[in-house]
Amino acid sequence: MPPIHEHNNVAINMFDNVNPDEAWQPFEPEKDKPWDLRLASHLYRRAWFGGNPTQIQAAVKLGFAESVASILKPRRNENFEAEMNTAARMVTGGSDSRQLAAWWILRMLKTSNPLVEKMTFFWHGHFATGAEKVLNSRAMLRQNQLLRKHALGEYPPLVQSISQDVAMLVYLDSEENRKTRPNENYARELMELFCLGVGNYSEQDIKEVAKCFTGCEVKKGKYQFNEYQHDHGVKSFLNRSGKFRGDDAINIIMEQPAAGRFLAKKLIRFFVFDDLAISDRLAEPLAEHLRATDFNITKALNLIFSSKLFYSDAAIGKKIKSPLELSVGFLHFLGATTNITEVSRKLAAIGQLPLFPPNVKGWEGGKNWINASTILARANLTSGILANEKTKYDQGELSELFGIDSPLGAIDSAPWVNDYFFASPLTRESETQYLNWIKRTNAQPKEILAYLTALPEFQLN
Amino acid sequence: MTHRRQFLKSALAGTTAISLSGRMPKFLSGASKLASCGSENILVVIQMSGGNDGLNTVIPYGDDEYYKNRFTLSFNKNQVLKIDDHVGLHPALSGFDQLLQANQIAIIQGVGYEHPNRSHFESMDLWNTAHRTDQKSNYGWLGRTVENHFLKEDLAAIHLGKGLQPLALKTVTRPVPSIRSIDNFKLRSMKGDRNIEALTKAVETHRPSNNHLLDYIQNSAQIALSTSQRIEGLKTRPSNPTGYPATDLGTNLRVIADLIESDLPTRIYYVTLNGFDTHSNQAATHQNLLNDLGNSISAFMKQLELGKNADRVAIFSFSEFGRRVRENASRGTDHGTAAPVFVCGQKVNGGVIGTPPNLVDLDQGDLKYQIDYRRVYSDLLKNWLGVAPGEILDGQFESLDLFS
Incomplete structure (x- = not known):
């Protein structure tokens, strides 16, 4: 098994007992190591915001596969949702979102679905939008609700929705996209930070994708598409040509092989380990799984939380708490x-x-x-x-x-x-x-x- | 001098320091022998994050092409602070204008690099490591300087500010301390010194483990404790400087001036000024940022002049790229390439280096660079910090004669 990562000039064998080919095979407590308090604590720390001793003991009793299933299963709590919605209305309205931030922390603490909040937070970091620039707490709340709604669902619809999200467009200076001299910012971040990563598109691709998003506007606090400011001409990028609009551009971008790899690596970084390099070879099985499931996040998380990699020494204790x-x-x-x-x-x-x-x-x-x-x-x-x-x-x-x-x-x-x-x-x-x-x-x-x-x-x- | 020596002796030996754990942790003994600094040059770096619009910083007001490309975002010859018949400073940069009159600022035109990258993060990484991002470097350029030359001193470099530590300071072994603010750089604890006791003990008894993240945290804890103790022990003479803007940059530079005057052996200070990514409605934002930059630096230099260290401080400010020559339809500018950088200080050879930007001979709508950024670094390393630049920059670069 070859060493994969060089650290301080010392080759660290990344998986101890797991190699990249085995990494995504199901963890088997009977064969690999026993499902005990430490492993259950690990699962709860990563998938939730940690478990308390009562929950950890219960998870060990419940068994490994059942615990993963239980973590992934949404729990309905309508009273809680109603209370949080009322509270959200009370803390929004002005430009300052600091109270809304406190509201979200409270939500993370009190929810019956910590995984939903954790993934919502993952998406918030992924589609990072800063309230200090948006200066509109209602728009920040709407984006937060959007991220939560899609948190464990499929990724492409989330990309489509976020591209019409008011807070996002304000944050990325894309409130006005006119056909003459289009603003490139959204097109650039869409490919660099949201979907593909650097190296998987050219500067010319950015200019062409920016044309697809012309006509997208925020007017009076709402998203709208302005036909008259849209460039109706042919755009050519990523080996495709056509009279594309923004939603077409997103579809084309999401079809790139790099899209699955990009999200897979980001999920591994968030849930599995901090510091080791993630090779294409390690990420590919998760990437392929994402592509095959229309980028279904619940299914991807199930693969991660059930994998040998997740319970290996390469993962346990190998993240720093945010x-x-x-x-x-x-x-x-x-x-x-x-x-x-x-x-x-x-x-x-x-x-x-x-x-x-x-x-x-x-x-x-x-x-x-x-x-x-x-x-x-x-x-x-x-x-x-x-x-x-x-x-x-x-x-x-x-x-x-x-x-x-x-x-x-x-x-x-x-x-x-x-x-x-x-x-x-x-x-x-x-x-x-x-x-x-x-x-x-x-x-x-x-x-x-x-x-x-x-x-x-x-x-x- | 006597005063300074006595002060150092007591402050760094811990006798006047606010004691954290009641006794001197082992790793702090020996700190006083490092206190012989006081005559060596200091570099203050201001990183302007987001991509500063160089064309509206050092303005080529004598070039018609400038007005053709900047329909709404331009300054005419009556507005700019004229440097010569071709270029002038943004009206908000009166601070720089004064420095220029005093020959204390070098304005280096058209600084950039081959095959420009227009991603904020890729380009900033390149400036911060002095390596292309496809040749990943484990070090920042200043982190490598610290590790190759100043490793005996934990406080050789300090990052001051609220944000992430810039990659420029990244080391492989001993992390450079980041200090958010001097006031909250203290351990409060509930009863007695339990936290400190826990941390101090952990640091003292730690042996390298098989978890390198744990070792990294241990190292950071050790540096945190020693730095905290030494900074709490410093007696900064109460200064009451004027002229600083009420901004993070102004505050940070004032603190740095105080730290320099208190004889901390720090050779490199690093601060960040954010917000230069002006894709829309650029004018007001850019005006505020340049105002902050110019006034903060000029107040900093004035405060230093009242003390004894002004002649051993240089300030370098840069951004990851400039902006597109032609403005966009949102009264803003998109990511560009080369831009001017600034080096200020009493020992700086003041004036403009390089020629005004050529606004016709463009590369995909962007300026071609005239001076490799590593030439600036090379001067800062060799002729200011006094270290050999070759291994840090992976090559030799011709001097720009920045210092007298």
């Missing part, structure tokens, strides 16, 4: 609610306030989350949640949840930490240090959690 995964995951784990506005302020400080991506490419993720400032601010965020008087726990007090007599297992034991809390287990040395520290200081659950969340291991997902 700030949202860090904060929403921690609150969910505690069964806690807190001052979400405060949390969203701190999220902005460590680089990931929803609706405010850094640029049209979205959040880079991976190692970029960690630097001298954020490593301290991340520790301050979790200890701030614990210290905040507004933080309330569903089940009473923390000591009841995680205390010595807790039915979930005591917090002051290393297996507890490694099974539920950390994606990468503590070394023997850190474990001893940690347990000694608890004994020496007689630390209480709150302090123990502040200690644990400051550790480098907690930053991994």
Whole structure:
């Protein structure tokens, strides 16, 4: 098995026991490794914003295949949807979308469908649109609803809809596309960032695709197609010629072989591992699966969450928690609610306030989350949640949840930490240090959690 | 000098520092011997992200072609701040105009590279690594400078700002610290110093693991703790500078001026100014950005002049590309190619380098470059930071004589 990735001049064998040909074969708990608390925690951390000990224990009992099916299955909760819609109306109307961002964080925390929110967030990063430029919280909400509606569905209809989305068009300066001197921005980002990736189209293709989108306008806050500003002539790009419009251009772009590969790599980067190079060979089976299913996202996620690759050492503990995964995951784990506005302020400080991506490419993720400032601010965020008087726990007090007599297992034991809390287990040395520290200081659950969340291991997902 | 030496000794030995964990972590001992800096040159980089419209920054007002291509987005000869009979500065750049009068700014025309890439991300990666993106580099050009020449000092380079750390500072082993703001660069904790204790212990006992992401976080934590401790320990003399715009750039440059005056051994500071991607309604946005740029730099230079370090600071500002010669139908401009860059400082050979852009001999509607960006880098490395540019830039480039 050849080494695939060079890191620090040391060849890292990417899959340990999995090679690219085997990567997408179904994981078999009986043969590969047992479906246990650590693997179930891994699935919940990646597909949701983490699970709490009760959920993890239940998943182990339920079994592997059933747990994946259950994660992918949508749950109806009409009361919750109605409440969130009412709340959304209350926080939108003006130009400022910061309250809407807090609304979304609350939604991620309280939903019965965390995977839907996680994929909605994936699409938000993919079709990154910044509220500070759109300056219209209703348009941001409508885009958010659009992304959620398509989150686990098929990809091409989402591309078609987003190309007529007001917030998107405003963000990419495409409110006016006239046949004389068309604005190239949307055509460029459509191919570079949304569908194909650099190297799979030419500068001339961009100019021609831009002609297809002439006549697309935002007028009085609504999308419209203006026949008179549309270039009705023949456009030639990606080896096709015709009197194409924007929707035709999208269809042609989505038929390119690069389209499946591009999305496959992005899904792998988001769900499987951060830092290793993703070869075409590794991505191709997922890409082919996408093409064969009309880019059905639920089916693609099923392939990922059921694969040998996903449960290999190349994946487990090989992602860095995004700030949202860090904060929403921690609150969910505690069964806690807190001052979400405060949390969203701190999220902005460590680089990931929803609706405010850094640029049209979205959040880079991976190692970029960690630097001298954020490593301290991340520790301050979790200890701030614990210290905040507004933080309330569903089940009473923390000591009841995680205390010595807790039915979930005591917090002051290393297996507890490694099974539920950390994606990468503590070394023997850190474990001893940690347990000694608890004994020496007689630390209480709150302090123990502040200690644990400051550790480098907690930053991994 | 005595004052400075005493100050350094106490600040960096940790005696006046706000103690984080009650005792000096092991990895900080020895920090004071690195404090012998104070005479070496400092480079401040301002990255203008989004693609600055070079044609409306250094304006070829004497060229009719300029007006033919810029129907709504043009400035006439009475509006520009004239440099000579052909070119003038955007009216918002009075800060640059003053620097030009004082011979403290070099304006380098038509800077770019062969086979221009018009993707923001690809082009910025190229400027940031000094390598083409098909020859992926693990380093940023300044990260490589740090790792090849200044590795003994964790604070050799600092990124200041809210956003992502620019690729230019990327290292392979020891990450360069990014500091969002000095005020929140502190660990608060609930009771005692539990967080710090956890992190300090983790850093002290860590051995390389089989998870390189974990090792990376450990390294970053170590640098965070040492940097935090040293910056909290600094006694910046309260300065009350005037003239800075109330912007992120203004604030960041003011903080950098304070850090320079407090004798931090940092050789490279990096900040970003975002928002240059002006596809529609460019005029007002561009005006504000250039106003911010010019006024921030000029206030920064004025503050430095009040201290003792003005002659060892140079400021370099650049963007990933310029914009299309012909404006689009949205009163904006699309992605282009070559554009001017700026180097400011007391030791800079002021004036314009290169010729005004040729607006007729175009490549797909875009300017052809006249000066390879690596020639600018080469001067900054060799003649300002005093390091050999060859291995960083993968080649030798002719000097532009930027410094006296």
